[in-house]
Amino acid sequence: MSASNPVLIIGAGVAGMTAAVELADSGIKAVLVERQETVGGNALDLYKAFPTDDCFYCFEGNRWRPGIRKCFYRSALIDQPNISLKMNSEVNTISGTPGQFTVTLSVGPQYIDPKKCTMCGLCLEKSKAFHLISPQCQPQAVVYNPSINDDGAKQAEEECPTKAISLNAQPTEEIIKVSDIIIATGYHEMKPVNMDEYSYGKHPNIITQLELAKIIDPNGESNGVPLKPSDGKPVKRVMMVQCVGSRDENYYPYCSKICCVFALKHANILMQERDGVQVSVVYMDIRTYDRYERYYHTARESGVEFIRGRVSLIQPREDGSLDIVVYDSLLNKYLKFSVDLFVLSSALEPPEGTNKLIESLGLKSASGFVGIADPKTENEVIVGDHIYACGTALGPAEVPESVTQARAAVSKILQSRK
Protein backbone atom coordinates (compact mmCIF):
# COMPACT_ATOMS: atom_id res chain seq x y z
CA MET A 1 0.00 0.00 0.00
CA SER A 2 1.43 3.30 -1.01
CA ALA A 3 1.07 6.06 1.56
CA SER A 4 1.28 8.60 -1.19
CA ASN A 5 -1.96 7.41 -2.77
CA PRO A 6 -4.61 10.08 -2.64
CA VAL A 7 -7.92 9.88 -0.80
CA LEU A 8 -11.17 10.03 -2.73
CA ILE A 9 -13.87 12.21 -1.23
CA ILE A 10 -17.34 11.92 -2.73
CA GLY A 11 -19.45 15.03 -2.23
CA ALA A 12 -18.28 18.57 -1.63
CA GLY A 13 -20.73 19.79 0.98
CA VAL A 14 -19.53 21.12 4.31
CA ALA A 15 -18.38 17.65 5.36
CA GLY A 16 -16.52 16.78 2.15
CA MET A 17 -14.85 20.19 1.97
CA THR A 18 -13.70 19.97 5.55
CA ALA A 19 -12.25 16.50 4.99
CA ALA A 20 -10.46 17.66 1.83
CA VAL A 21 -8.92 20.71 3.46
CA GLU A 22 -7.85 18.85 6.58
CA LEU A 23 -6.23 16.06 4.58
CA ALA A 24 -4.51 18.50 2.25
CA ASP A 25 -3.20 20.53 5.15
CA SER A 26 -1.72 17.34 6.57
CA GLY A 27 0.12 16.72 3.32
CA ILE A 28 -2.21 14.12 1.84
CA LYS A 29 -3.57 14.47 -1.65
CA ALA A 30 -7.35 14.64 -1.84
CA VAL A 31 -9.54 14.17 -4.89
CA LEU A 32 -12.83 15.92 -4.17
CA VAL A 33 -15.64 14.85 -6.51
CA GLU A 34 -18.81 16.92 -6.70
CA ARG A 35 -21.69 16.31 -9.08
CA GLN A 36 -23.08 19.85 -8.93
CA GLU A 37 -21.74 23.06 -10.42
CA THR A 38 -20.93 24.55 -7.04
CA VAL A 39 -19.58 23.14 -3.82
CA GLY A 40 -21.25 23.81 -0.48
CA GLY A 41 -24.10 21.35 -0.93
CA ASN A 42 -27.24 22.06 1.01
CA ALA A 43 -25.58 24.72 3.14
CA LEU A 44 -25.08 27.07 0.20
CA ASP A 45 -28.02 29.39 0.68
CA LEU A 46 -28.85 28.99 4.32
CA TYR A 47 -28.15 32.54 5.53
CA LYS A 48 -27.65 32.38 9.31
CA ALA A 49 -26.43 29.15 10.81
CA PHE A 50 -27.28 27.75 14.16
CA PRO A 51 -25.71 27.44 16.70
CA THR A 52 -23.83 30.73 16.29
CA ASP A 53 -26.19 32.60 13.94
CA ASP A 54 -23.06 33.36 11.96
CA CYS A 55 -22.82 33.37 8.16
CA PHE A 56 -22.58 29.89 6.73
CA TYR A 57 -19.04 30.20 5.47
CA CYS A 58 -17.57 31.73 8.56
CA PHE A 59 -17.44 29.08 11.21
CA GLU A 60 -15.37 29.74 14.26
CA GLY A 61 -12.99 26.91 13.49
CA ASN A 62 -11.80 28.61 10.31
CA ARG A 63 -10.80 31.90 11.87
CA TRP A 64 -7.13 31.11 12.05
CA ARG A 65 -6.87 31.13 8.28
CA PRO A 66 -5.40 34.30 6.77
CA GLY A 67 -7.53 36.59 4.69
CA ILE A 68 -11.16 37.40 5.26
CA ARG A 69 -12.97 34.35 6.44
CA LYS A 70 -15.31 34.24 3.50
CA CYS A 71 -12.36 33.52 1.27
CA PHE A 72 -11.45 30.44 3.25
CA TYR A 73 -12.86 27.80 0.98
CA ARG A 74 -11.91 29.65 -2.12
CA SER A 75 -8.29 29.85 -1.20
CA ALA A 76 -8.26 26.31 0.07
CA LEU A 77 -10.23 24.56 -2.67
CA ILE A 78 -8.60 26.33 -5.57
CA ASP A 79 -5.16 27.16 -4.31
CA GLN A 80 -4.26 24.32 -1.96
CA PRO A 81 -2.06 22.18 -4.24
CA ASN A 82 -2.99 18.92 -2.52
CA ILE A 83 -6.66 19.26 -3.43
CA SER A 84 -7.87 18.23 -6.82
CA LEU A 85 -11.43 19.48 -7.21
CA LYS A 86 -13.61 17.76 -9.81
CA MET A 87 -16.80 19.70 -10.45
CA ASN A 88 -19.79 18.33 -12.43
CA SER A 89 -18.29 14.93 -11.85
CA GLU A 90 -19.38 11.54 -10.68
CA VAL A 91 -17.78 8.33 -9.58
CA ASN A 92 -18.48 5.62 -12.17
CA THR A 93 -16.93 2.47 -10.80
CA ILE A 94 -14.83 1.49 -7.84
CA SER A 95 -12.75 -1.70 -8.03
CA GLY A 96 -9.60 -3.10 -6.47
CA THR A 97 -9.03 -3.95 -2.84
CA PRO A 98 -9.26 -1.92 0.35
CA GLY A 99 -6.24 0.37 0.51
CA GLN A 100 -5.80 0.12 -3.26
CA PHE A 101 -8.98 1.16 -4.97
CA THR A 102 -9.18 1.91 -8.64
CA VAL A 103 -11.77 4.55 -9.38
CA THR A 104 -13.13 5.71 -12.68
CA LEU A 105 -14.53 9.23 -12.76
CA SER A 106 -16.67 11.03 -15.31
CA VAL A 107 -15.38 14.55 -15.12
CA GLY A 108 -17.65 17.21 -16.54
CA PRO A 109 -16.34 19.70 -19.10
CA GLN A 110 -14.58 22.67 -17.50
CA TYR A 111 -16.01 25.59 -19.45
CA ILE A 112 -14.82 28.14 -16.90
CA ASP A 113 -11.46 27.91 -15.21
CA PRO A 114 -12.19 28.89 -11.60
CA LYS A 115 -8.55 29.79 -11.02
CA LYS A 116 -8.81 32.46 -13.67
CA CYS A 117 -12.38 33.78 -13.37
CA THR A 118 -12.52 36.99 -11.33
CA MET A 119 -16.33 37.25 -11.49
CA CYS A 120 -15.98 40.53 -13.34
CA GLY A 121 -19.42 40.02 -14.86
CA LEU A 122 -18.50 40.73 -18.48
CA CYS A 123 -19.76 37.42 -19.81
CA LEU A 124 -23.02 37.74 -17.84
CA GLU A 125 -23.82 40.81 -19.91
CA LYS A 126 -22.90 39.16 -23.19
CA SER A 127 -25.00 36.02 -22.93
CA LYS A 128 -27.63 34.27 -20.84
CA ALA A 129 -25.53 31.15 -21.14
CA PHE A 130 -23.47 32.38 -18.19
CA HIS A 131 -24.81 32.83 -14.71
CA LEU A 132 -23.78 33.13 -11.13
CA ILE A 133 -25.38 30.44 -9.00
CA SER A 134 -25.05 32.35 -5.75
CA PRO A 135 -22.78 35.10 -4.50
CA GLN A 136 -21.63 32.46 -2.03
CA CYS A 137 -20.91 29.81 -4.62
CA GLN A 138 -17.57 28.06 -4.47
CA PRO A 139 -15.45 27.96 -6.51
CA GLN A 140 -16.05 31.67 -6.96
CA ALA A 141 -16.73 31.59 -10.66
CA VAL A 142 -19.62 31.90 -13.09
CA VAL A 143 -21.09 28.76 -14.65
CA TYR A 144 -21.85 28.10 -18.30
CA ASN A 145 -24.91 26.42 -19.76
CA PRO A 146 -23.85 24.82 -23.07
CA SER A 147 -27.43 24.48 -24.33
CA ILE A 148 -27.50 28.27 -24.86
CA ASN A 149 -24.55 28.43 -27.21
CA ASP A 150 -25.13 31.86 -28.77
CA ASP A 151 -22.91 34.50 -30.37
CA GLY A 152 -22.73 36.42 -27.10
CA ALA A 153 -21.08 33.41 -25.53
CA LYS A 154 -18.44 33.30 -28.26
CA GLN A 155 -17.82 36.99 -27.84
CA ALA A 156 -17.43 36.55 -24.11
CA GLU A 157 -14.92 33.77 -24.69
CA GLU A 158 -12.79 36.16 -26.73
CA GLU A 159 -13.20 39.17 -24.49
CA CYS A 160 -12.96 37.58 -21.05
CA PRO A 161 -10.15 39.62 -19.47
CA THR A 162 -8.57 36.58 -17.84
CA LYS A 163 -9.20 34.10 -20.68
CA ALA A 164 -11.14 31.91 -18.26
CA ILE A 165 -13.71 30.65 -20.78
CA SER A 166 -13.28 27.67 -23.03
CA LEU A 167 -16.52 26.82 -24.83
CA ASN A 168 -15.14 23.70 -26.44
CA ALA A 169 -14.27 21.99 -23.19
CA GLN A 170 -15.09 18.28 -23.27
CA PRO A 171 -16.07 15.78 -20.61
CA THR A 172 -13.34 13.35 -19.73
CA GLU A 173 -12.99 10.01 -18.07
CA GLU A 174 -10.28 9.65 -15.46
CA ILE A 175 -8.92 6.62 -13.72
CA ILE A 176 -7.29 7.20 -10.37
CA LYS A 177 -5.83 5.03 -7.64
CA VAL A 178 -6.79 5.86 -4.10
CA SER A 179 -6.04 4.34 -0.72
CA ASP A 180 -9.15 5.44 1.11
CA ILE A 181 -12.64 6.66 0.32
CA ILE A 182 -14.61 9.21 2.30
CA ILE A 183 -18.33 9.28 1.54
CA ALA A 184 -19.73 12.76 2.12
CA THR A 185 -22.75 12.61 -0.12
CA GLY A 186 -25.04 14.43 2.30
CA TYR A 187 -28.83 14.48 2.30
CA HIS A 188 -31.77 15.55 0.19
CA GLU A 189 -34.81 17.39 1.48
CA MET A 190 -37.83 15.26 0.61
CA LYS A 191 -40.31 16.87 -1.78
CA PRO A 192 -43.57 15.81 -0.16
CA VAL A 193 -45.54 15.57 -3.41
CA ASN A 194 -47.21 12.34 -2.37
CA MET A 195 -48.70 13.65 0.85
CA ASP A 196 -52.11 14.80 -0.36
CA GLU A 197 -53.00 16.50 2.90
CA TYR A 198 -50.34 19.17 2.34
CA SER A 199 -50.97 19.91 -1.35
CA TYR A 200 -47.26 20.46 -1.98
CA GLY A 201 -46.58 21.15 -5.63
CA LYS A 202 -50.19 22.12 -6.24
CA HIS A 203 -50.07 25.64 -4.91
CA PRO A 204 -47.17 28.10 -5.28
CA ASN A 205 -47.42 29.32 -1.69
CA ILE A 206 -46.90 25.86 -0.23
CA ILE A 207 -43.14 25.34 0.07
CA THR A 208 -40.46 23.49 2.05
CA GLN A 209 -38.03 24.88 4.63
CA LEU A 210 -35.10 24.79 2.21
CA GLU A 211 -37.17 26.82 -0.24
CA LEU A 212 -38.02 29.26 2.55
CA ALA A 213 -34.30 29.56 3.41
CA LYS A 214 -33.66 30.82 -0.12
CA ILE A 215 -36.51 33.32 0.13
CA ILE A 216 -35.28 34.88 3.36
CA ASP A 217 -31.60 34.88 2.42
CA PRO A 218 -30.50 38.54 2.12
CA ASN A 219 -28.39 37.46 -0.87
CA GLY A 220 -31.50 36.13 -2.60
CA GLU A 221 -33.76 37.61 -5.25
CA SER A 222 -35.84 39.81 -2.94
CA ASN A 223 -32.92 40.65 -0.62
CA GLY A 224 -34.46 38.55 2.09
CA VAL A 225 -37.90 40.18 2.08
CA PRO A 226 -40.42 37.34 2.24
CA LEU A 227 -42.65 37.58 -0.83
CA LYS A 228 -45.44 35.28 -1.91
CA PRO A 229 -44.35 33.05 -4.80
CA SER A 230 -47.87 33.41 -6.26
CA ASP A 231 -47.86 37.16 -6.85
CA GLY A 232 -44.71 38.66 -5.34
CA LYS A 233 -46.67 40.51 -2.64
CA PRO A 234 -45.32 40.68 0.92
CA VAL A 235 -45.92 37.74 3.21
CA LYS A 236 -47.66 38.60 6.47
CA ARG A 237 -48.67 35.25 7.92
CA VAL A 238 -46.59 32.10 7.79
CA MET A 239 -47.55 28.67 9.04
CA MET A 240 -45.04 25.85 9.42
CA VAL A 241 -45.80 22.16 9.90
CA GLN A 242 -43.29 19.86 11.57
CA CYS A 243 -42.62 16.16 10.98
CA VAL A 244 -43.68 16.06 7.33
CA GLY A 245 -42.59 12.60 6.22
CA SER A 246 -40.42 12.06 9.30
CA ARG A 247 -41.52 9.84 12.18
CA ASP A 248 -43.99 8.42 9.74
CA GLU A 249 -43.86 4.71 8.93
CA ASN A 250 -45.29 5.45 5.48
CA TYR A 251 -42.25 7.57 4.64
CA TYR A 252 -39.28 7.76 6.99
CA PRO A 253 -39.57 6.23 10.44
CA TYR A 254 -36.76 8.30 11.92
CA CYS A 255 -36.79 11.83 13.35
CA SER A 256 -34.90 14.09 10.97
CA LYS A 257 -33.37 15.62 14.06
CA ILE A 258 -32.67 19.17 12.94
CA CYS A 259 -35.93 20.31 11.31
CA CYS A 260 -37.32 21.60 14.61
CA VAL A 261 -34.19 23.70 15.04
CA PHE A 262 -34.12 25.16 11.53
CA ALA A 263 -37.86 25.78 11.52
CA LEU A 264 -37.50 27.83 14.69
CA LYS A 265 -34.40 29.53 13.33
CA HIS A 266 -36.52 30.62 10.37
CA ALA A 267 -39.46 31.55 12.60
CA ASN A 268 -37.20 33.76 14.71
CA ILE A 269 -35.65 35.45 11.68
CA LEU A 270 -39.14 36.18 10.31
CA MET A 271 -40.53 37.46 13.60
CA GLN A 272 -37.50 39.48 14.68
CA GLU A 273 -35.88 40.72 11.49
CA ARG A 274 -38.73 41.02 9.01
CA ASP A 275 -41.48 43.60 9.40
CA GLY A 276 -44.84 42.52 10.68
CA VAL A 277 -44.64 38.82 9.92
CA GLN A 278 -46.56 36.46 12.21
CA VAL A 279 -45.46 32.83 12.37
CA SER A 280 -47.39 29.79 13.64
CA VAL A 281 -45.84 26.36 14.08
CA VAL A 282 -47.92 23.18 14.05
CA TYR A 283 -46.07 20.36 15.80
CA MET A 284 -46.31 16.92 17.41
CA ASP A 285 -43.22 17.37 19.61
CA ILE A 286 -40.69 20.15 19.50
CA ARG A 287 -37.28 18.50 19.52
CA THR A 288 -34.80 21.30 19.93
CA TYR A 289 -32.19 19.01 21.40
CA ASP A 290 -29.21 20.02 23.47
CA ARG A 291 -28.32 23.73 23.43
CA TYR A 292 -30.94 24.42 20.74
CA GLU A 293 -33.63 24.76 23.39
CA ARG A 294 -32.63 28.40 23.25
CA TYR A 295 -34.25 28.73 19.81
CA TYR A 296 -37.51 27.39 21.18
CA HIS A 297 -37.44 29.80 24.09
CA THR A 298 -36.64 32.76 21.86
CA ALA A 299 -39.42 31.76 19.50
CA ARG A 300 -42.01 31.81 22.28
CA GLU A 301 -40.66 35.11 23.58
CA SER A 302 -40.91 36.68 20.15
CA GLY A 303 -44.52 35.63 19.84
CA VAL A 304 -44.38 32.62 17.53
CA GLU A 305 -47.67 30.78 17.90
CA PHE A 306 -47.30 27.07 18.70
CA ILE A 307 -50.14 24.69 18.01
CA ARG A 308 -49.76 21.10 19.11
CA GLY A 309 -51.76 19.06 16.65
CA ARG A 310 -52.11 18.39 12.96
CA VAL A 311 -53.45 20.08 9.88
CA SER A 312 -57.02 19.16 9.13
CA LEU A 313 -57.56 20.82 5.78
CA ILE A 314 -56.26 23.48 3.45
CA GLN A 315 -58.47 25.73 1.34
CA PRO A 316 -56.88 28.08 -1.18
CA ARG A 317 -58.48 31.50 -1.72
CA GLU A 318 -58.65 33.55 -4.88
CA ASP A 319 -56.09 36.07 -3.60
CA GLY A 320 -53.45 33.34 -3.17
CA SER A 321 -53.88 33.06 0.57
CA LEU A 322 -54.72 29.77 2.24
CA ASP A 323 -57.34 29.00 4.85
CA ILE A 324 -55.97 26.31 7.10
CA VAL A 325 -57.86 24.40 9.77
CA VAL A 326 -55.69 22.86 12.46
CA TYR A 327 -56.75 20.47 15.17
CA ASP A 328 -55.31 21.72 18.48
CA SER A 329 -54.89 18.60 20.59
CA LEU A 330 -54.13 20.56 23.76
CA LEU A 331 -57.42 22.42 23.64
CA ASN A 332 -59.34 19.72 21.80
CA LYS A 333 -60.55 22.41 19.41
CA TYR A 334 -60.25 23.14 15.70
CA LEU A 335 -58.63 26.47 14.81
CA LYS A 336 -58.93 28.24 11.49
CA PHE A 337 -56.07 30.39 10.19
CA SER A 338 -55.57 32.44 7.08
CA VAL A 339 -51.94 32.37 5.90
CA ASP A 340 -49.85 33.62 2.97
CA LEU A 341 -47.14 31.01 3.10
CA PHE A 342 -47.38 27.39 4.24
CA VAL A 343 -43.99 25.86 4.96
CA LEU A 344 -43.41 22.13 5.32
CA SER A 345 -40.58 20.85 7.52
CA SER A 346 -40.00 17.93 5.25
CA ALA A 347 -37.93 14.85 6.02
CA LEU A 348 -34.22 14.76 5.26
CA GLU A 349 -33.69 11.68 3.11
CA PRO A 350 -30.66 9.94 1.58
CA PRO A 351 -29.66 11.58 -1.73
CA GLU A 352 -30.15 9.82 -5.03
CA GLY A 353 -27.50 7.22 -5.71
CA THR A 354 -26.87 6.30 -2.08
CA ASN A 355 -28.30 2.83 -2.53
CA LYS A 356 -26.03 2.14 -5.46
CA LEU A 357 -23.01 3.33 -3.52
CA ILE A 358 -23.92 1.20 -0.52
CA GLU A 359 -24.41 -1.87 -2.68
CA SER A 360 -21.34 -1.49 -4.84
CA LEU A 361 -19.07 -1.04 -1.84
CA GLY A 362 -20.84 -3.67 0.24
CA LEU A 363 -21.70 -1.26 3.05
CA LYS A 364 -24.49 -1.30 5.60
CA SER A 365 -27.59 0.79 5.25
CA ALA A 366 -29.15 2.73 8.12
CA SER A 367 -32.66 3.70 7.01
CA GLY A 368 -31.18 4.33 3.58
CA PHE A 369 -28.21 6.40 4.76
CA VAL A 370 -24.71 4.92 4.98
CA GLY A 371 -24.54 2.72 8.09
CA ILE A 372 -21.53 2.38 10.38
CA ALA A 373 -19.52 -0.82 10.00
CA ASP A 374 -19.54 -1.96 13.58
CA PRO A 375 -21.97 -0.13 15.84
CA LYS A 376 -20.31 -1.67 18.90
CA THR A 377 -17.03 0.14 18.36
CA GLU A 378 -18.58 3.61 18.46
CA ASN A 379 -16.36 4.48 15.51
CA GLU A 380 -19.19 6.22 13.78
CA VAL A 381 -17.18 7.37 10.78
CA ILE A 382 -15.82 3.94 9.81
CA VAL A 383 -18.25 2.31 7.39
CA GLY A 384 -16.00 -0.27 5.73
CA ASP A 385 -12.39 -1.31 5.23
CA HIS A 386 -10.59 1.92 4.26
CA ILE A 387 -14.00 3.45 3.71
CA TYR A 388 -15.29 6.29 5.86
CA ALA A 389 -18.37 8.48 5.89
CA CYS A 390 -19.03 11.83 7.48
CA GLY A 391 -21.71 14.47 7.75
CA THR A 392 -25.27 13.90 6.68
CA ALA A 393 -24.30 10.94 4.50
CA LEU A 394 -24.62 9.10 7.83
CA GLY A 395 -28.04 10.60 8.61
CA PRO A 396 -29.50 14.01 9.44
CA ALA A 397 -27.02 16.24 11.27
CA GLU A 398 -26.14 19.89 11.78
CA VAL A 399 -23.00 21.48 10.41
CA PRO A 400 -20.89 21.30 13.59
CA GLU A 401 -21.55 17.56 13.84
CA SER A 402 -20.78 17.07 10.13
CA VAL A 403 -17.50 18.95 10.50
CA THR A 404 -16.55 16.99 13.60
CA GLN A 405 -17.17 13.71 11.78
CA ALA A 406 -15.15 14.89 8.79
CA ARG A 407 -12.25 15.62 11.09
CA ALA A 408 -12.68 12.26 12.78
CA ALA A 409 -12.49 10.49 9.41
CA VAL A 410 -9.34 12.41 8.52
CA SER A 411 -7.81 11.57 11.85
CA LYS A 412 -8.52 7.85 11.32
CA ILE A 413 -6.78 8.01 7.93
CA LEU A 414 -3.79 9.84 9.39
CA GLN A 415 -3.50 7.25 12.15
CA SER A 416 -3.63 4.40 9.65
CA ARG A 417 -0.73 5.88 7.70
CA LYS A 418 1.64 6.34 10.60
Place this chain on the structure above:
Amino acid sequence: MVVVYPMTEMDEQSGPPITLIDPIDMSKLDTKFREQIKSMPNGEELSACFACSTCTAACPIANIWQYKPHQLIRMIILGMKEEVLSSNEIWLCLTCFQCQERCPQKVRVTDIFFDCKNLAAEEGKVPPNIIGLGKELLEKGQLYTVTADWEREDLGLEPAVPGLSVDSMKNTLKKTRTNKLVEGGE
Protein backbone atom coordinates in the same frame (compact mmCIF):
# COMPACT_ATOMS: atom_id res chain seq x y z
CA MET B 1 -38.21 33.31 -10.70
CA VAL B 2 -41.92 33.21 -9.96
CA VAL B 3 -43.37 29.83 -10.78
CA VAL B 4 -47.11 29.88 -11.21
CA TYR B 5 -48.77 26.54 -10.77
CA PRO B 6 -52.28 25.83 -11.95
CA MET B 7 -54.57 26.12 -8.96
CA THR B 8 -57.45 24.15 -10.36
CA GLU B 9 -56.38 20.91 -8.80
CA MET B 10 -56.96 22.38 -5.38
CA ASP B 11 -60.67 22.74 -5.98
CA GLU B 12 -61.31 19.17 -5.05
CA GLN B 13 -60.31 19.32 -1.44
CA SER B 14 -59.47 16.42 0.78
CA GLY B 15 -60.44 16.03 4.40
CA PRO B 16 -63.67 16.53 6.27
CA PRO B 17 -66.00 19.33 5.13
CA ILE B 18 -65.46 22.54 7.04
CA THR B 19 -69.08 22.77 8.18
CA LEU B 20 -68.71 19.61 10.21
CA ILE B 21 -65.60 20.82 11.96
CA ASP B 22 -66.76 24.35 12.76
CA PRO B 23 -63.36 25.70 13.70
CA ILE B 24 -62.57 28.72 15.87
CA ASP B 25 -61.78 31.54 13.46
CA MET B 26 -58.40 32.86 14.56
CA SER B 27 -59.00 36.23 12.93
CA LYS B 28 -61.91 36.82 15.30
CA LEU B 29 -59.80 36.36 18.43
CA ASP B 30 -58.19 39.18 20.40
CA THR B 31 -54.47 39.05 19.64
CA LYS B 32 -53.83 41.87 22.12
CA PHE B 33 -55.07 39.82 25.04
CA ARG B 34 -51.70 38.13 25.42
CA GLU B 35 -49.93 41.50 25.63
CA GLN B 36 -52.54 42.80 28.04
CA ILE B 37 -51.91 39.93 30.46
CA LYS B 38 -48.15 40.26 30.03
CA SER B 39 -48.37 43.90 31.08
CA MET B 40 -50.21 43.02 34.30
CA PRO B 41 -48.53 42.15 37.62
CA ASN B 42 -46.50 38.92 37.28
CA GLY B 43 -47.81 38.29 33.77
CA GLU B 44 -44.44 38.81 32.01
CA GLU B 45 -43.56 35.12 31.94
CA LEU B 46 -46.73 34.14 30.05
CA SER B 47 -45.16 33.48 26.67
CA ALA B 48 -42.52 31.19 28.15
CA CYS B 49 -45.25 28.53 28.50
CA PHE B 50 -44.55 25.44 26.38
CA ALA B 51 -47.76 23.65 27.19
CA CYS B 52 -46.20 20.84 29.22
CA SER B 53 -49.32 20.70 31.43
CA THR B 54 -47.33 20.43 34.66
CA CYS B 55 -49.69 23.05 36.10
CA THR B 56 -52.69 20.84 35.41
CA ALA B 57 -50.95 17.84 36.91
CA ALA B 58 -50.28 19.87 40.04
CA CYS B 59 -53.74 21.38 40.43
CA PRO B 60 -55.83 19.73 43.17
CA ILE B 61 -59.13 20.72 41.62
CA ALA B 62 -58.74 20.93 37.84
CA ASN B 63 -60.10 17.43 37.31
CA ILE B 64 -63.59 18.88 37.54
CA TRP B 65 -62.81 21.88 35.34
CA GLN B 66 -63.86 22.13 31.73
CA TYR B 67 -60.70 24.10 30.88
CA LYS B 68 -57.59 22.89 32.65
CA PRO B 69 -54.93 25.38 33.81
CA HIS B 70 -52.60 24.67 30.85
CA GLN B 71 -55.53 25.13 28.50
CA LEU B 72 -56.45 28.45 30.06
CA ILE B 73 -52.85 29.65 29.63
CA ARG B 74 -52.96 28.44 26.04
CA MET B 75 -56.28 30.21 25.44
CA ILE B 76 -54.78 33.44 26.77
CA ILE B 77 -51.84 33.08 24.38
CA LEU B 78 -54.17 32.39 21.45
CA GLY B 79 -56.33 35.42 22.30
CA MET B 80 -59.50 33.70 23.48
CA LYS B 81 -60.27 36.61 25.80
CA GLU B 82 -64.02 36.22 25.88
CA GLU B 83 -63.86 32.52 26.85
CA VAL B 84 -61.20 33.01 29.50
CA LEU B 85 -62.79 36.01 31.19
CA SER B 86 -66.22 34.43 31.28
CA SER B 87 -64.92 31.07 32.44
CA ASN B 88 -65.90 29.73 35.82
CA GLU B 89 -62.47 28.24 36.33
CA ILE B 90 -60.67 31.46 37.13
CA TRP B 91 -63.07 31.90 40.05
CA LEU B 92 -62.91 28.27 41.13
CA CYS B 93 -59.13 28.45 41.47
CA LEU B 94 -58.14 27.93 45.08
CA THR B 95 -55.08 30.15 44.75
CA CYS B 96 -53.09 27.35 46.31
CA PHE B 97 -50.10 28.21 44.06
CA GLN B 98 -49.28 24.54 43.39
CA CYS B 99 -49.22 25.16 39.63
CA GLN B 100 -47.05 28.23 39.91
CA GLU B 101 -44.58 26.51 42.23
CA ARG B 102 -44.04 23.65 39.81
CA CYS B 103 -44.12 25.36 36.42
CA PRO B 104 -40.77 24.58 34.73
CA GLN B 105 -40.87 27.81 32.75
CA LYS B 106 -41.56 30.06 35.74
CA VAL B 107 -44.96 31.07 34.40
CA ARG B 108 -46.85 32.61 37.31
CA VAL B 109 -49.99 30.66 36.61
CA THR B 110 -51.92 31.57 39.77
CA ASP B 111 -51.00 35.23 39.49
CA ILE B 112 -52.09 35.24 35.87
CA PHE B 113 -55.47 33.79 36.85
CA PHE B 114 -55.66 36.57 39.42
CA ASP B 115 -55.00 39.10 36.66
CA CYS B 116 -57.80 37.46 34.70
CA LYS B 117 -60.16 37.86 37.66
CA ASN B 118 -59.32 41.54 37.83
CA LEU B 119 -59.96 41.97 34.12
CA ALA B 120 -63.20 40.02 34.35
CA ALA B 121 -64.32 42.18 37.28
CA GLU B 122 -63.57 45.32 35.29
CA GLU B 123 -65.89 44.01 32.61
CA GLY B 124 -68.49 43.20 35.23
CA LYS B 125 -68.10 39.47 34.66
CA VAL B 126 -68.22 38.30 38.25
CA PRO B 127 -70.26 35.20 39.10
CA PRO B 128 -73.22 35.88 41.46
CA ASN B 129 -71.84 33.71 44.26
CA ILE B 130 -68.66 35.81 44.32
CA ILE B 131 -70.78 38.98 44.44
CA GLY B 132 -72.65 37.32 47.30
CA LEU B 133 -69.41 36.85 49.18
CA GLY B 134 -68.49 40.46 48.58
CA LYS B 135 -71.82 41.57 49.87
CA GLU B 136 -71.40 39.53 53.01
CA LEU B 137 -67.99 41.02 53.54
CA LEU B 138 -69.37 44.54 53.18
CA GLU B 139 -72.28 43.94 55.47
CA LYS B 140 -70.57 41.99 58.17
CA GLY B 141 -67.00 43.18 57.91
CA GLN B 142 -65.91 39.57 57.87
CA LEU B 143 -66.58 36.46 55.81
CA TYR B 144 -66.86 33.89 58.54
CA THR B 145 -68.56 35.02 61.71
CA VAL B 146 -66.92 33.56 64.73
CA THR B 147 -69.55 32.20 67.07
CA ALA B 148 -69.09 31.49 70.73
CA ASP B 149 -69.45 27.73 70.74
CA TRP B 150 -68.24 24.75 72.70
CA GLU B 151 -65.22 24.30 70.50
CA ARG B 152 -63.79 27.62 71.53
CA GLU B 153 -64.72 26.83 75.08
CA ASP B 154 -62.96 23.45 74.94
CA LEU B 155 -59.86 25.11 73.62
CA GLY B 156 -59.96 27.65 76.40
CA LEU B 157 -60.57 30.58 74.04
CA GLU B 158 -62.56 33.72 74.82
CA PRO B 159 -66.09 33.71 73.34
CA ALA B 160 -65.33 36.55 70.94
CA VAL B 161 -62.18 37.16 68.93
CA PRO B 162 -60.23 39.74 70.91
CA GLY B 163 -59.58 43.04 69.18
CA LEU B 164 -61.73 42.21 66.13
CA SER B 165 -63.22 45.42 64.77
CA VAL B 166 -65.67 44.67 61.99
CA ASP B 167 -66.91 48.25 61.87
CA SER B 168 -63.63 49.77 60.80
CA MET B 169 -63.33 46.99 58.24
CA LYS B 170 -66.77 47.82 56.87
CA ASN B 171 -65.83 51.49 56.60
CA THR B 172 -62.65 50.73 54.75
CA LEU B 173 -64.37 48.35 52.37
CA LYS B 174 -66.94 50.97 51.40
CA LYS B 175 -64.21 52.91 49.67
CA THR B 176 -62.89 49.94 47.71
CA ARG B 177 -63.82 48.45 44.34
CA THR B 178 -65.46 45.58 46.18
CA ASN B 179 -68.22 47.99 47.11
CA LYS B 180 -68.60 49.22 43.58
CA LEU B 181 -68.77 45.67 42.31
CA VAL B 182 -71.45 44.71 44.79
CA GLU B 183 -73.47 47.81 43.98
CA GLY B 184 -73.17 46.91 40.34
CA GLY B 185 -71.08 49.94 39.43
CA GLU B 186 -67.80 49.84 37.50
